Amino acid sequence: MNAFQKNKSKETLFTFIPAGDDPPRGDFSSRKKSPKLCGTNYPLSIAFIVVNEFCERFSYYGMKAVLTLYFLNFLHWDENLSTTMYHAFSGLCYFTPVLGALIADTWLGKFKTIIYLSIVYVIGHVIKSVGAIPTxxxxxxxxxxxxxxxxxxxxxxxxxKPCVAAFGGDQFEEEHAKERSKFFSVFxxxxxAGSLIxxxxxxxxxxDVKCFGGDCYALAFGVPAALMVIALVVFIAGSGMYKKTPPRGNILLEVCQCIAFAIRNRLKNRSKQIPKREHWLDWASEKYSKQLINEIKMVTRVLFLFIPLPMFxxxxxxxxxxxxxQATRMNADFGGIVFQPxxxxxxxxxxxxxxxxxxDFGLYPLINMCRFNFTPIRKMATGMILAGLAFAAAAIVEVKVNxxxxxxxxxxESFIQVVNLANDSIQVKIQGQDxxxxxxxxxxxxxxxxxxxxxxxxxNFVFDLQSPGSVSTFYHTVQEKSVYSLIVYKSEGNLSSHLIADMETKPAKGLSAVRFxxxxxxxxxxxxxxxxIISVNKNYGVSDYTTLERGKYNVQCKxxxxxxxxxLGLLDFGASYxxxxxxTxxxxxxxxxxxxxxxxxxxxAWQLPQYVLISAGEVMFSITGLAFSYSQAPVSMKxxxxxxxxxxxxxxNVIVLIVAQAAPLEQWAEFVLFACLLFAVCIIFSIMGYYYISVDPEDLTEEEEKKEMPSNGNVISLAPQKTKL
Known part of the structure; x- marks a missing residue:
């Protein structure tokens, strides 16, 4: 498996390169060769690119890690809106690579695109950090x-995203393909490493760092901003060593134009007596070459197979x-070391x-030894099942958390409890209630x-209070959708009471709340x-709630x-006291x-099983999917x-924000819904994969394509390269 195949979903190691996946060799031959790392064939310039990528990924994932809690606790949005905005941002981050590719391949080239958009990136981080300053x-x-x-x-x-890795690949000479492959692994x-740290x-x-009287979101966003500045500076520092290829036009744009022309031409001639064509893309033959059309047919077969994948x-x-x-409502104490959610x-x-x-070196070889044909489609389907099981595990944890x-x-409806501060047992009756x-x-x-x-x-409710030798009646007004404590105590030998409002939900951020x-x-x-300092009035006065970090507390009472x-003993995660x-x-x-x-x-720690399952699913689904899609496309269409x-x-990400807004459910039920949807999609994907015929595009000649391409656009007789997946 080469380095292209070892990427994960969050990153792409490919650029949108037109007309072949390598730059024109002539572009390199006339340039001065860049210096090498000591005693190797690795260009020194790749060190700058690797450091740039580490800093940029640190910047992105560091900012994103605290984003949901920023929405929830700083902007004071509810959980559904916070989730929606988080996934709207994530989705936008994966729509914009298409724009980056168009800019790089048709206008600025990779180098200038990385420079200019990194500046935009830095400005965005600075604005985000300033926006997190309460003052x-x-x-x-x-x-x-x-x-x-x-x-x-x-x-x-x-x-x-589509430029940096490919720009690193551009730095290698054609005869150093092995070193280039290892570079992508290091990349x-x-x-x-950036994501992990x-x-x-x-x-x-x-x-853990406090500023402006609370959590320091400005610092949590500011450090990633500083790392992005470092990424930009490091990348610019290597400018004199880079091999830079000029923009050559974008194959993605040409594919879209070809498909659009085929659709328009088909609609325009629908009423005319024209012989039926084998495939709807053949209606583009008046303007585009047969080779391009056949390559697009091959790509559309794989893109059709991509339709179920967003659910993963x-x-x-x-x-x-x-x-x-979910983690904000759990116990995060690891023997004295407290994790942030x-x-x-x-x-x-x-x-x-x-x-x-x-x-790569254990599980897959073991499966092969058992003579089980663990094809890419089966690996991806297994990854879907593991992700579904991860959400089933998350649902079980959520039920216990609730x-x-x-x-x-x-x-x-309201809720009420009785706190008896009298010296005797009491009987409480509320008229009209059992x-x-x-x-x-x-x-x-x-x-x-x-x-x-x-x-x-x-x-207004009537409260009858009775203890040995004392009977009292009180009237208290209760608001709907509220939580109360009825405080009962002795005053001058008689029972008395206060009705006080209680905290209705758990304290945010895993804090504890206390009142006196x-x-x-x-x-x-x-x-x-x-x-x-909290002042509390005499004769059963009640203070407001104060939120505190989890811990053991001794207080001074004057x-x-x-x-x-x-x-006070331990004030624990998420409790109200x-x-x-x-x-005495x-x-x-x-x-x-x-x-x-x-x-x-x-x-x-009960979240670990769901993380293990979804991470294993990612390895099987994402890395395999990238390798599979890369292998199934002609060179010019990768x-x-x-x-x-x-x-x-x-x-x-669009699916998540739609579900979060359109179908509000209890959280455990939403987890179950997503798991069931993914299991259903997995079945559909497996059926689609069963009928998919794998081909090796490198072995197809234009003449063979003309002979072997049937009316439905599927290649059906190009053995031995094809196999059913």
Whole structure:
């Protein structure tokens, strides 16, 4: 398998090269040969290209790793809109390579295209970083700057995508094909190294470094911007050593023009008495050569096989959106080392680097030894199945994660719990409701929330409270779609109550939330976190919620002239706590902790199986698909198939944003839906692949094509090169 075949879906190692996949040799012969790396046939110029690619990939994947959480926590969009915008950006990054190829091959050439679009790329990063500074303008300004920056980044990264690798290949002499092949392997390693390091580092810059009073998104975007500047500087530094080929026209444009002419000509002559032609593309024969038409026929057969492929990418690219959001609701503590939820994305490039040699030198040879014909179509279908299983695993994890979340009340519905701070057991009855049948013990952790039904948007309820020797009645107003705690306590020997609003959803970003109830008869000041002082009024006053990083906390509580240290214990990931400050029998005070919303008890390591499955699926699907499509096209049409391959990634992202907006489902159900869709598409793809006849385009002569091409456009009798896949 050559280096062209070892690429992954996120990158292409091909340019849209017209009329042959190598530049004209004459373009090189008249130029001075570039200097070589010590004692080798490798041009020194490729070192600049490899470093450029590493920095550019660090820049792209580093920015993208924190993008979903930026939408969610900085711009305050909901999960569906955040997912939609993430995949809209990803899709745009895979539509723009077509524009980059047109610019490079018809106007500027690869070198100038890389330079100019890299400048656009840098400007986009700078705008994106500035838009992440909280003090720059209002929310509208932040959104405008973010969208403008992302649009420029998409045009920059997509525009140079089809140029950089091929420009590196251009640096080698024709007699050094072996070295050129190894260069592409090194190039691919640079891609994955940049992706691996950046997806681990930038979440740390976002979450562990604090600026402007919160997560430092400006730094998390600023470092990738600096790496892109370095990429541009390094690339320009090697300018004097590069071999630069002039633009020669774009075969992709010619293919589109040929297809458009065939369609127009067919429609124009539909009513005329003209002999039927064997294939609809034959209607272009008045203007285009027979060879070009036959080559396009071969390509369209493969492009037809590409139709089901976007569904794989619809699942694959959700690692940076839905799976990252899932990780925010999980326990990320690895024995004292806490992972950021967006850091889990680094697992994919790490596994890819591990799986490629295992598959190439272990799994595939073992399968061949078993005499099983593991064809490219079967490998790709297996990759689809593995990706579907990954989403089935993600759905199971999601169900377990949801066990610790608060149910969302619907209209005419609220949730309520009772916190008994009296010294005796109490009985609570709500008129018109069948709740709290059992007595509630003193300072007993409340049971789970109970559902309270309303007859409108709000309703006044009568609460009857009873304890030994005391009966009281209170009226409280309840709003629909809200969550409450009924605080019951003794006041002058009688029962009394407050109805307080609780946190309705888990704290964002895996933080914990805490509030204080002061059961003392004097005001208190509580110092928590980084010198944060919370004032709580006496006689069961309630503070607002404060969000904190997960950890064990001791707080200083000052009541009048006395100061006490209170241990809160562990405030865990995603939990919401009520801390009751009360007296003890020994004239001191203590903190009693109530967990209102359960902590994230599903460990983030449970995401590893889904990452393993989808990474194995990527190796089988993506690398095999690239090699297969490259092998099935004539030399002059390989660029067209690479354009088609990139567009399958773009359309896959379009599928996700459509589902996210058009069919809002519970997250586990959405995962199951995507898995089922991919399994169904896998069956369709397998059937299409069964009837696909593989050919070796290099062995086809123009005369053979004329003889062997039937009316349906399929090559059917060119053995021994053809096999059924």
């Amino acid at each position: 720059v303008g209002n929310q509208v300004i932040h959104v405008v700057l973010s969208m403008l920056g992302l649009a420029l980044i998409a045009f920059g990264t997509g525009g140079i 691919y390693l640079a891609i994955n 950046s997806t681990f580092v930038t979440p740390v810059l976002r979450g 990418w619809a699942l694959f690219d959700q690692q940076g959106s839905r799976w990252t959001l 967006d850091q889990m994305q680094f697992v994919n490039p790490l596994l890819i680097l591990i799986f490629i040699p295992i598959f 066990e610790t979340t608060m149910p969302l009340p619907v209209p005419k 709740l709290f049948q059992q007595p509630i013990g003193a300072f007993q952790d409340p049971a789970e929330y109970s559902k309270l039904m309303l007859n409108g948007a709000q309703q 109830i002061n059961a003392l008869d004097q005001d208190v000041n509580v110092t928590i976190g980084k010198e944060q 009541a009048e002239a006395k100061e006490f240290t209170l241990s 009520t801390i009751v400050i009360t007296n 029998s020994s004239n001191t005070i203590e903190a009693r902790k109530i967990e209102d919303i359960l902590a994230n008890d599903v460990h983030i 660029s067209v198939l690479q354009a088609g391959w990139l567009l399958t990634v773009a359309f896959g």
